[in-house]
Amino acid sequence: MKTHQPKLKTQLFSCGFFGHCTRSVLSPTASHSPSLPSLPSASDQPPPHSRRPPLLDSESSSSSASQSFTQWRFPLPHSPIFTQHPSIPDPPSTFSIPPPPSISAATLKEILHLAELQLCSASDSDRLAALQLLERSLVPDPSLDPDCTPELMRGIIANLNTKTGSKPSTKILLALCLAESNRHIAVEAGAVGAVIESLPEMEDPAAERALASLELMCTVPEGAAEVRAHALSVPAMVMMMGRMAARGKESAISVLGVIFDNGVSPEAESAVTAPPEEVARAVVLALQGDSSARGRRKGARLLKALEEQQEGSSTAGVDPATVVGRS
Known part of the structure; x- marks a missing residue:
């Protein structure tokens, strides 16, 4: 006994894509090329939004607040804050530094005695402090005409050839030699030979002061004789x-x-x-x-x-x- 199965109806699957493909197949015998599908025109597209949607109340208040802050932080050119006013120069000052007070004879005598004791010390710092004290006391006012002792003069001369003492000692020697009485003391203490022998090692400013002191010492007879004999x-x-x-x-x-x-x-x-x-x-x-x-x-x-x-x-x-x- 034969069983009859129902026949399935088979249909070819077709769609628009395949249908288009089958219709657009190029044929070697075709006299003209098929036309390509046209793109949609601009009139078919929906028009863009021409107007901006209105801001909400919260957004508008935030925008106005930011604009007001920007104007406060960066002022406009026409703002009175941005306007530059011409500066008025200050009047010239009539204040002047007063000269240092003059040293009395008693005070100067004490300074010379203290410096003499320090120059006899074995400490380099004490000798340098003594020279600095004499420099501050004698150099600003050479008209004091101090009476220098031979011991003090020898202490000053001993520092002519030292690296740290040549600068202040030449200043002090020149200030002392401005007085004729101290020139005799300097020559007796051996200042002529010390200056001549120390000149090659001195720097130019110190050497210039030492030469000026030597020129002053040559004005006394014993100083000129010492220079000729050296x-x-x-x-x-x-x-x-x-x-x-x-x-x-x-x-x-x-x-x-x-x-x-x-x-x-x-x-x-x-x-x-x-x-x-x-x-x-x-x-x-x-x-x-x-x-x-x-x-x-x-x-x-x-x-x-x-x-x-x-x-x-x-x-x-x-x-x-x-x-x-x-x-």
């Missing part, structure tokens, strides 16, 4: 002429003028062993550089003295008038 006087002054500026150069020329003075005794003149022609050449070279008018006049007198001593040597060709004319 073997390093002429070499040191020649070196200083080539190294120093106008003021230091002038002091070195003055010291050389004392050494080669024609008015000294034959004994003092015989103590000078430096050849005058070499000194004359050094003076001419020094005057060609930076020098003051007074230094040129002193140099011209020194060249004349050297010329007279040589009596027609090589220095006779140097005309002192030409040296003065360069000023």
Whole structure:
């Protein structure tokens, strides 16, 4: 017995996609290409929103608050806060620093005695403190005319060749030598030889003050004799002429003028062993550089003295008038 099963009706599955694909298949015998599907036009698209939706009350209040804060934080150019007013300069001050009070004679005597005791100390800090005390007391007012003892002068001279003491000690020595009585004490304490031997190691400011002190000590007879008798006087002054500026150069020329003075005794003149022609050449070279008018006049007198001593040597060709004319 045969069983009959129901026949299923099979239908081809089709959709718009496949239908479109089947219709758009290119045929080699087709005379024209099929047209592509057209894109939707702009008129078919929905129009954009042309108006912004209104803000809520909370949003509008927040926006106005932020704008008001921005205007407060960054003022507008036309705001009175932004306007710059011209500054009025302060009137010139008539206040002036008063000069330091003058030191009495009794106080100055106590200061000198205290410094003398400290300079005899073995501590470097005590000696430096004594020099600083003397510098503050004597240098601002050199007209005090203090009476310096030989012990105090020796303590000052002992610090001329030290690294930390050369600066204050040269200031103090120059302030003391302004008084003629202290020049005698300085020469007796050995200041002439100490200055001459310490000059090569000094810095230019300290060397300039030391040369000025030496020039003052040459104004007393024993000081000039000490300078002529020292073997390093002429070499040191020649070196200083080539190294120093106008003021230091002038002091070195003055010291050389004392050494080669024609008015000294034959004994003092015989103590000078430096050849005058070499000194004359050094003076001419020094005057060609930076020098003051007074230094040129002193140099011209020194060249004349050297010329007279040589009596027609090589220095006779140097005309002192030409040296003065360069000023």
